[in-house]
Amino acid sequence: MPNTDKIAYLLVIVFVLDALVGSYAVLRAPYPAFVNLGSPAAYLNIYIHVPVAMISYVLYTGAFIAAILYLAKHRERYDRYVYAFTLVATLYAAYVLVSGSIWAHESWGSYWNWDPRETGVLLLFLAYLVYFALRSSIADPDRRPVVSATYAIAAYAMVPISYAAPRIASSSLHPTKALLQGFMEQPEVRAIFYTKVLLVLLIGLLAVKLYVDKEALSPRARRALKLSILVSVLVMLSIAGYLSAQYSGGKVTRVYAVFGSPSDAKLLVKMGNEFTNITIAENLSKYVVEGRIALVGHVVKLVGLQDHAAKKLEVLVPSCVILDFIFYALFISGLGYTLLRRETSIGEEEL
Amino acid sequence: MKKSLKLFSVAVALFIVFAGIGYYAVKSSAYMDVSQVLKLDHRAKVTVRGYLVGTQYDAQAKKLYILLEGKDGSKLVAVADAKYIEDKYGPIQYLQWDPNNVVLQGIYDPQHKVLVVTDILEGCHSNYGQPAART
Structure with missing residues (x-):
């Protein structure tokens, strides 16, 4: 079997595994029990947004190294790697900006705050968008890779800047690595998070390799790849659909305060324009974390609501996580389209 | 070569x-520190970070007063429309504050040395020290 096909089949497995791990994360993974703003469950985005952000830096580093190699050796293959790394990394960065904004709205109060890390990643993304414009604008096929590689090396300056942004600025809403350490050291968090990082890394590296050699891909491997992307996207959209469906069958609201004991709890929620106390018949001891009922900020569904009393309560995954997961599915399908599109002999694109 | x-x-x-x-x-x-905001001599949209000294809620006027302290000990009074804050964050008396990590966005009025708050942004740093749970 040719190497390109082996890579394609490996990517098939990784795409499906990534969809399954991502689905498990949004359904079962832990998140901080108490937060200052918004839903604690919004921090499920750690397993979706953060791995893609981390690996975008790795891929841009790949482009940087390939660009140096191209300028040193002037081999056409290195130029292909520069383009492939930059293309995949920029898709990753686009997803990071979108998913980060959606998460920020829930947990920081607005979609965009010109936070130093947000600013750094935006500049990074724009800098590398210029790479494509610059490359396309050069008509001379001999100058094109030289100018592009030179620019790719220069644009890489934005990578360490955006990574170190919370430290460069005297303040930032983004936490530093030291502050994240406490949460990341918890065993279940580590297991899921680092598995997701590994899968996202593999997707990126295999996608780059495949992009460079995609003309050698056999029709069978191409079909397998198409099918795996379709299956992955369908799995993720189904999970998103399932999580969205949980919003029906009761009154959906947000918890602003909790009073009383787990067996006799009252929740302060919003009904229409008014804040009101609701008594919950169900014992809430399953929501107790370190002696406190960990429900404040959560989006919940009140079941059997009548006269300020509900029989049951269900904690819902907030819409920001569902949306980010849907966008992740779109991102994977966009990556798949990029890998699978090719030019026919008359120059038209087909899948 | x-x-x-x-x-x-x-x-x-x-x-x-x-x-x-x-x-x-x-x-x-x-983000600007309180001491930097106080030095402004013109109206400006600012995002300021400071230590939360205290809050006071005027139920009649529906205003929330926030007192922020800067790194040099200087203090800034910020006033927020309570209804806007409640619509976004819930009842004011139940807002959870991390006093070391308060970030406010608003228009600074140098004449009255007051920040008219348009948004309260809060950092999530303290969250990662929290226990992990699936509730």
Whole structure:
């Protein structure tokens, strides 16, 4: 079997595994029990947004190294790697900006705050968008890779800047690595998070390799790849659909305060324009974390609501996580389209 | 070889330019301290970070007064429309504050030395010290 096909089949497995791990994360993974703003469950985005952000830096580093190699050796293959790394990394960065904004709205109060890390990643993304414009604008096929590689090396300056942004600025809403350490050291968090990082890394590296050699891909491997992307996207959209469906069958609201004991709890929620106390018949001891009922900020569904009393309560995954997961599915399908599109002999694109 | 060196030199020079622009942009997007805001002599939209000294709620006027302290001990009074805050964050008496980590966005009025708050942003730093749970 040719190497390109082996890579394609490996990517098939990784795409499906990534969809399954991502689905498990949004359904079962832990998140901080108490937060200052918004839903604690919004921090499920750690397993979706953060791995893609981390690996975008790795891929841009790949482009940087390939660009140096191209300028040193002037081999056409290195130029292909520069383009492939930059293309995949920029898709990753686009997803990071979108998913980060959606998460920020829930947990920081607005979609965009010109936070130093947000600013750094935006500049990074724009800098590398210029790479494509610059490359396309050069008509001379001999100058094109030289100018592009030179620019790719220069644009890489934005990578360490955006990574170190919370430290460069005297303040930032983004936490530093030291502050994240406490949460990341918890065993279940580590297991899921680092598995997701590994899968996202593999997707990126295999996608780059495949992009460079995609003309050698056999029709069978191409079909397998198409099918795996379709299956992955369908799995993720189904999970998103399932999580969205949980919003029906009761009154959906947000918890602003909790009073009383787990067996006799009252929740302060919003009904229409008014804040009101609701008594919950169900014992809430399953929501107790370190002696406190960990429900404040959560989006919940009140079941059997009548006269300020509900029989049951269900904690819902907030819409920001569902949306980010849907966008992740779109991102994977966009990556798949990029890998699978090719030019026919008359120059038209087909899948 | 000579051509490669020339190209590398151009790449390195551009790298330094990009790094300079990026560093300046990121540094400039840092939030202002209370002491920096108090030095402004014109109305301006600012994002300010400070230590939360205290809050006071005027139920009649529907205003929330927030007292922030800067790194040098200077204090800034910020006033927020209670209804806007409640619609976004819930009842004011139940707002959870991390006093070391309060970030306010608003329009600074140098004449009255007051910040008219348009949004309360709060950092999530303390969240990662929290126990992990699936509730």
